[in-house]
Amino acid sequence: MAEGDKSDCSSDEPSYVKDAKYLRKACKQLKKDIKEKEEELGLYKNKYEDSLKKIECLEDEVQYLRRRLNYFEVRERKRERKEKKKQKLIEEEVDIKRRVRLEEEERARVKEEINKGKKE
Helix, strand or coil, X not given: CCHHHCCCCCCCCCHHHHXXXXXXXXXXXXXXXXXXXXXXXXXXXXXHHHXXXXXXXXXXXXXXXXXXXXXXXXXXXXXXXXXXXXXXXXXXXXXXXXXXXXXXXXXXXXXXXXXXXXXX
């Protein structure tokens, strides 16, 4: 077989011309593929950046809510301390009144005994 009779060479173009056409076509396709992938990458980057922004926003919100919770917990503990102090003062006041009443009853009893003693 002669070189010109090969069945894979359907045209009279030299092989380097076919190679050049193939390379141009391959380059064009690769450029197209690259552009598509860059666009896809851009979309993912945008989604990723949006996700990062959302994450940061949510982290800020969580931090704000924790600060508020802490503030309210501190206020609640302060209120409880005041309430305990107030309750303790009330209990002391009741105790003092009870002692005064007992002392007055004791004085009245002693007075009665003294008066009974004088009458007898």
